[in-house]
Structure formats: C-alpha cells, structure tokens
Amino acid sequence: MRPAPEQPMRKQERPEWYGQQPQWPAEPSQGTGYGSAGRAQAPGDVGPGTGGPGPGPGPAAPFQQRPLLPEPEPAYSYPEYEPHPHDRRAGRVRKPLLAGGAVAGAAAIALVGYLMSSGGSPAKTGGALAAGSSPSPTHTSFQPTSADPATAAEQTATAFLSAWQSGDLQAAAKYTDDPTDAMTALNTYKSGLNLSSLTLKPQPAQAAASTPASPSVSASASGSGASTAAAASADGPSATVPFSATATVSMTGKNGTMPWSYNSSLVAYKQPDGWSVRWSPSILAPGLADGQQLTVVAMPPSVNKVVDSAGRTLSSYSDAAVRNIAVSLESKAPVGTGTPGVAVQVMDASGAAVGKTPLATLQKPVDASELKTTIDPTVQALAEKAVSMRARSSMVVLRPSTGAILAVANTPGSGDTALIGGLAPGSTFKIVTSTALLKYGVVTPYSPVTCPLEYTVQGVVYHNATDDTTKKEESEPPGTPFITDFAQSCNNAFTQFYKQLEGGKLANIASSYFGLNQAWDIGLGPNRYFSMPGSESGAELAQENFGQGKIVASPLAMASVAATVGTGSFHQPYLVSGVTKVTANALPSGIDANLKTLMHAVVLNGTAAGVFSGITGPLYAKTGTAETDANKDGKPNAWLVVYDPYLDIAIGTVVQDSGYGSVYAGPEERYVLSHL
Known part of the structure; x- marks a missing residue:
C-alpha cells in the first residue's frame, strides 16, 4: 500500500479569542493606611491614624x-x-x-x-x-x-x-x-x-x-x-x-x-x-x-535598534513577520531590557488604560540602544527561500536544545501564520496523542491496533485518508502494530481511544509535557500559540485525537512538539533572552524512546518515506493533513514537523490550501536541512 497521510472529514472550529493578547486588570493593594493626624503612626498600625476633622454627634454648640x-x-x-x-x-x-x-x-x-x-x-x-x-x-x-x-x-x-x-x-x-x-x-x-x-x-x-x-x-x-x-x-x-x-x-x-x-x-x-x-x-x-x-x-522602555544574532537590523529583512517582530520589540522592550519607568495611568472600569499616554510620568524609562534576537541570518535566508516554493506557506525553525527561534518565514499573503497560526494541526498532533496513550498504558509501539475504514462516535462517522493511487480509503487490519498505524497515519487507530483519554487526560499531557495550551512570552508579551479544550469527550475528543475539532495551532507550537521529543524535555521557544519562560515535565525516558521510534518509522517507511533522501543521520518526523473552514476548493492544509539531532534543528511547516504534508511541506523542510 502506498503511504499517504489522512484527510479527515471534520472541519475545525476556532475560538474567536485565539491570537488575541490577553489583558489582565491591575489588582488593587489592600494597603495599611497612610499616616495619621494627631499622633505618629506606630509600627504595625493598620489604617488611617487618629486626628483630623470629622462629624461629631449632636447639634452644634457655641x-x-x-x-x-x-x-x-x-x-x-x-x-x-x-x-x-x-x-x-x-x-x-x-x-x-x-x-x-x-x-x-x-x-x-x-x-x-x-x-x-x-x-x-x-x-x-x-x-x-x-x-x-x-x-x-x-x-x-x-x-x-x-x-x-x-x-x-x-x-x-x-x-x-x-x-x-x-x-x-x-x-x-x-x-x-x-x-x-x-x-x-x-x-x-x-x-x-x-x-x-x-x-x-x-x-x-x-x-x-x-x-x-x-x-x-x-x-x-x-x-x-x-x-x-x-x-x-x-x-x-x-x-x-x-x-x-x-x-x-x-x-x-x-x-x-x-x-x-x-x-x-x-x-x-x-x-x-x-x-x-x-x-x-x-x-x-x-x-x-x-x-x-x-x-x-x-x-516599558523602547529599543532603538533590534538586530539578529549577527547584528543585522531586523527591519532590513524582506519577510513581513520578521519586520513585525522588530516593530513590536522596538515599541515595547521585553522584561530585562532597558529600565522601565513608572507612571500614573487612568484606567476604565474594565481595567483598560484610558488614552495613549499616562496621566503623569513619575520616572522616565531608560531605552535600550540595541536588542539582539535569536534570528540566525543563515537559517532565516534558507527558510525564506524554502517557503517561496509554495503559495501560502509558513515555517518556523527552532534550536531544540535551548528553544531559540532561528527563523520565521511566510510567503506574501500568508500573514504571520508561522507564529500566530490558528489552524488545525492535523496528524502532527498524533505525537501528543501517542504520548497520552503510552503514558496511560493504552498501547505500546507494538500493540495490535486495528484501523477500520469507518468509526462512528455519537452519530459522527470518521474516515481515514484516501490513497492517492488507488483512490480507496486506507485501513489497517486487526493485529496491525501500533507503530504501523502511526507511521501510516491511520486516523481511526486513534479515534477509537477517545474514552480512554476522557477527563482531560489529553489536554493534561499537552500542557504538562509539551508546555502547550498556555501563554508563552517569546519576547513579544504573553500569547497563546496553541489552544485546545481543557476537558472534552465523545465525538469532539475523538477527532481531537487526530488533531482536528477545536484544536488550533501554529507552526511554532508544532515545531516545539517535535523539539520536545528530540531532546526529551520542553524548552519554551523564545526570540530574546531574559523572558520568563513556561516550564514542563521531562518526558519519561521510556516514553521518549518510544516516541522517537514511532517518528523515525514515519521517515523510514511511513508517510514521509523518501522525503528526506540524501540527508544523513536519523530523522524524526510526522506528517499531517487537515481540513479547515478556510480551505479553498476543498483543499486541506499540509503539515510536517521534523527533528534533526545532528544539526540540533526542529522545523514546523504548514502550506495552506494544498494537500498532503509529505508532498507540499516536505520539500521545503528538506531544502533547509540539506543546506545546513
């Protein structure tokens, strides 16, 4: 059977708030009073002191x-x-x-x-x-x-x-x-x-x-x-x-x-x-x-100049996403850069600032003269060249050992999909689902797991991908090892385990081991680059098992998933040093080894077989194909994530309105790895 990724039939739903910058109102201090009239306030006194005018009882007397x-x-x-x-x-x-x-x-x-x-x-x-x-x-x-x-x-x-x-x-x-x-x-x-x-x-x-x-x-x-x-x-x-x-x-x-x-x-x-x-x-x-x-x-202080790791100004780059990073960092320096000032700000009832300028500046911020980012000029140039192969293509390249973001690239018209995303990750999310199945003892890499043509949950019928050659839906017979289901990316091998992952188990694995589903500050302020419901069941959870439903992600988040498997522990992606990072538990060594085995099988004889030909050393990858409401002409989004231990590189790529991940995203990632 010719390997091919799945093409799920369910469409995703995106929460309206995805990608928005959260706003948190300031918490008022309870305080302990502010001095006294008529006596000095002793240490430990709480509240205003005595003395000062005030109304007294009874009528006024001369x-x-x-x-x-x-x-x-x-x-x-x-x-x-x-x-x-x-x-x-x-x-x-x-x-x-x-x-x-x-x-x-x-x-x-x-x-x-x-x-x-x-x-x-x-x-x-x-x-x-x-x-x-x-x-x-x-x-x-x-x-x-x-x-x-x-x-x-x-x-x-x-x-x-x-x-x-x-x-x-x-x-x-x-x-x-x-x-x-x-x-x-x-x-x-x-x-x-x-x-x-x-x-x-x-x-x-x-x-x-x-x-x-x-x-x-x-x-x-x-x-x-x-x-x-x-x-x-x-x-x-x-x-x-x-x-x-x-x-x-x-x-x-x-x-x-x-x-x-x-x-x-x-x-x-x-x-x-x-x-x-x-x-x-x-x-x-x-x-x-x-x-x-x-x-x-x-x-917050501003920054006079934002540069890449070699000192070149980001504003000189042709990629709009990189220039947007420069604008954002110049207007609001990340924590630890420059010296913040202090101001009195008027707030409305919702806790939002009133006006563009504060009421009073008590101490002016000290701006930073230069801010160096993790963008690598060589990797960035390769990423920009790679995404130019296909329209509506976006890519993020990470350093797994540290989480440093080396490149962010989007073709014109793709917006800032590389970072913001907001797309169903498809079968690339099966890495997380497999982690949950291994963690809770549902399967081992060689457990027999059938993958039927159809699987029905609460009246919703789920299908597998259609073979591009035979035009028939794929399936795997009873007794098929789970590693084969993963390598061939057969949907219903995952759909059927929805009951075993109810009660928030899947979301918990995503958060506790991969740092997903929470705000990351990569240097641009806290933002969510991945979102999924905290606790779902039934048909919704069944399709989340293969990366559809209400799950939305960015290439940044999915590149981080591959990087986490590669190093065995989550390192939050970042653009500038000094930011406060989210942490997560290290993957248990046995589970991490099994995940590497599963992802290597994808490259050897699975849906990514032949994609990285000519590149020496073991690679670990996962393809994905996902339908969304925004797809044109019924064409799905093509996904691919890969980890290269020799280069200490992880890549996440999506090509919107295209087809299979191996066909559309594969050549782009191969181009980057082959030129490093």
Whole structure:
C-alpha cells in the first residue's frame, strides 16, 4: 500500500479569542493606611491614624461651651498666606488659618472649635475603613466661622482636605454633597495608588460672582497656585479652592515608593444648612471622570535598534513577520531590557488604560540602544527561500536544545501564520496523542491496533485518508502494530481511544509535557500559540485525537512538539533572552524512546518515506493533513514537523490550501536541512 497521510472529514472550529493578547486588570493593594493626624503612626498600625476633622454627634454648640482640647500635632503644613483683598475690610486683616506647618495656640483652638461646632471631630482609627468595609457616610454640612464666601470656602476645603489627608475617608466624604460616590472614589484612589502618605495644601480661594448660575467644577493642573473664580451656584455663594497634592505611591507587588505631585481644585458652596464640597472625581486628579480610577504602572522602555544574532537590523529583512517582530520589540522592550519607568495611568472600569499616554510620568524609562534576537541570518535566508516554493506557506525553525527561534518565514499573503497560526494541526498532533496513550498504558509501539475504514462516535462517522493511487480509503487490519498505524497515519487507530483519554487526560499531557495550551512570552508579551479544550469527550475528543475539532495551532507550537521529543524535555521557544519562560515535565525516558521510534518509522517507511533522501543521520518526523473552514476548493492544509539531532534543528511547516504534508511541506523542510 502506498503511504499517504489522512484527510479527515471534520472541519475545525476556532475560538474567536485565539491570537488575541490577553489583558489582565491591575489588582488593587489592600494597603495599611497612610499616616495619621494627631499622633505618629506606630509600627504595625493598620489604617488611617487618629486626628483630623470629622462629624461629631449632636447639634452644634457655641465654642465657648466646649472644653479645650490639647494642641494636636499638625498632620500637614500650609504656606503662610498673604492677606487677601477681601480680608482688608474695615481696617481688619485676617490671620491665616494655618501657617508654616504649625498652628498658633489661639488659632489652633479656634480651628478645633469651629470644626467641632460644625459637627467635626478628630479622625478615628479606620482599620475597617481601610478595607472598604465602613458603612456609607451621611452628608453633614460644614459650619464655617466666617460669613465671607471666600474664607468660608477655604474653611470648608480645609476640613475636607484635612480629613482626606489623615486617612479618615468617611469624614472627608461626609463634607461632600455625594458622600457615597466620594467614599468609593477616595478608597479607590488609595488602593489604586498603593498610597502610603498624602500631603494636601490649599491655596487662597476667591468668591464667585453674585449672579446665580449652574455650578461648575474647575480642575487646574497649571501649578501656578493662582485663585480661579467659580460661578455661583443656585444653592448659594461658592468659591473655587485650588490645592496641591503630594502622594507617596508604589506599584503593586514592587518594593519602593515614589512621590507624585500635582495640582487640582474643588468647589465649596453654601447650602441652606451650611457649606459643602461639590463632589467630582476630578478633585482626586485633573480630568478624572466617573467610572475611572488611578493605577501606578510600569512604563516599558523602547529599543532603538533590534538586530539578529549577527547584528543585522531586523527591519532590513524582506519577510513581513520578521519586520513585525522588530516593530513590536522596538515599541515595547521585553522584561530585562532597558529600565522601565513608572507612571500614573487612568484606567476604565474594565481595567483598560484610558488614552495613549499616562496621566503623569513619575520616572522616565531608560531605552535600550540595541536588542539582539535569536534570528540566525543563515537559517532565516534558507527558510525564506524554502517557503517561496509554495503559495501560502509558513515555517518556523527552532534550536531544540535551548528553544531559540532561528527563523520565521511566510510567503506574501500568508500573514504571520508561522507564529500566530490558528489552524488545525492535523496528524502532527498524533505525537501528543501517542504520548497520552503510552503514558496511560493504552498501547505500546507494538500493540495490535486495528484501523477500520469507518468509526462512528455519537452519530459522527470518521474516515481515514484516501490513497492517492488507488483512490480507496486506507485501513489497517486487526493485529496491525501500533507503530504501523502511526507511521501510516491511520486516523481511526486513534479515534477509537477517545474514552480512554476522557477527563482531560489529553489536554493534561499537552500542557504538562509539551508546555502547550498556555501563554508563552517569546519576547513579544504573553500569547497563546496553541489552544485546545481543557476537558472534552465523545465525538469532539475523538477527532481531537487526530488533531482536528477545536484544536488550533501554529507552526511554532508544532515545531516545539517535535523539539520536545528530540531532546526529551520542553524548552519554551523564545526570540530574546531574559523572558520568563513556561516550564514542563521531562518526558519519561521510556516514553521518549518510544516516541522517537514511532517518528523515525514515519521517515523510514511511513508517510514521509523518501522525503528526506540524501540527508544523513536519523530523522524524526510526522506528517499531517487537515481540513479547515478556510480551505479553498476543498483543499486541506499540509503539515510536517521534523527533528534533526545532528544539526540540533526542529522545523514546523504548514502550506495552506494544498494537500498532503509529505508532498507540499516536505520539500521545503528538506531544502533547509540539506543546506545546513
């Protein structure tokens, strides 16, 4: 019988997400509070400290009836204020509320008095608050001591900022006209920035014009500190209070902190029962909108020049896939290359970055001048020449002992199939299926395994390939050794064992020994180059046994399968050094030896017999022919993988819309091996 690979009848199904770059939202830090007002925070303290303004119980009473409190240690410093024009009335000059980081005795007592008379109280320790478990705050209007709108707005802003800075977020939220949203946003601000300290300094306010108008919020990032007018609200007089903020932040999971300084502003306005801060997310940072939050992120460095192993720039190559690699690496250097920067990024509710640039750059990245890849110019040139033999051809060449990617080649119009793939691998996947059958004791290389013309599972009839000469479907009689079934690539010798591989056994072998079905970072960021369901049964698993169904793969992944058998253990493919690699268990020595025997039989007297004539030394290969929904004119995709121990080379090739792997992919791989 003339050896020929199978041509399965089932069509593949591709998951829509295949090939997409996964996005993972940043995890907020739980934190341990960020300082205290009124006392120093001792080691081990959790949550905000005590001190700072906050609402108190019961109705307000005149200051004279309140007991005097000891002078608190200041939690933050305000600059000395110059008298405002609106403070020079009737020959009186207003003294600053807070000055020079210290509060004068009378001024301190007066401030504590009016905070308490307005319902304020020193901030309370907030371990539960830090964890976001406090009840929703209730709005409490602030009662300033001054009738002057600008001064009253400053006092209202001072109470809000003091509570926010001290970590008493519930007290701060109560001073706003939307306590629930304010509380949520203040907590998210703290966790998203991994906040460890915060200093807030208000600037002089200016009362709004007397003409009533719709309220508006002004957020200034100019850093000038100049007063800006806010339109008076229909509720009553209002004023804008600019303030500066200095936050000590850090990235989740990273040691070390960094300061972030910026300017913002808030609007305080009078209501019938007192003054309030008009809540807006832009108070937290200029331009911040509802549903957005701030996160500290790493800024990846870029690369000035990406080169092959000999120093030639990849951008000079003719292959589009190689040039795409250069563009990707230039825009985002892999981990370990250059020095990442640090930035504050605005994120939406889904965890995606808002805008192309971060809100603030805290530390600029240091770009790498040159990045060397594993692309070998000699092997790359041979691969490009080889794929030019057929239209829609793609190839990847690996160094099995290390996983280094030596060549990536695609004919024009093939896209980046060599890396991305997304195609059913056909019978090349029988290497993995055979590993599972050997591992679970279902077969040995010489077990008698019949391969019937047809095999039915749950009403689905599976066939073998049709002999190209006799035009008859192939089969193997009872008593046929499994090694012959493998060498001749007879489908139903594998289909019939679907029950023995249920319960996720096949997917487990693919992952645990071959590193498949998980994201690899080859230097371009994590991506999946192979995908299969985690646990299937019945008809779906039956066709997955011969590499169809929902399995999709790339030449990169299948070249790695051949390389894993060659060396006995998985070495994740990579383009640049220093990337974090996926690991897998080494193949048991007995199973690896049997796999080599099976794959060598393919070359000696199986579907690849004669393909590598003239090449000395043993070779280990597997052909594959796979139908997909994208096939034109009913022509299948031709696959071939090969391992050459003498050259320490593994190759994975697919020729789309062609035919048998030995006929179409075979000559291309032979060309590469024969010229090395």
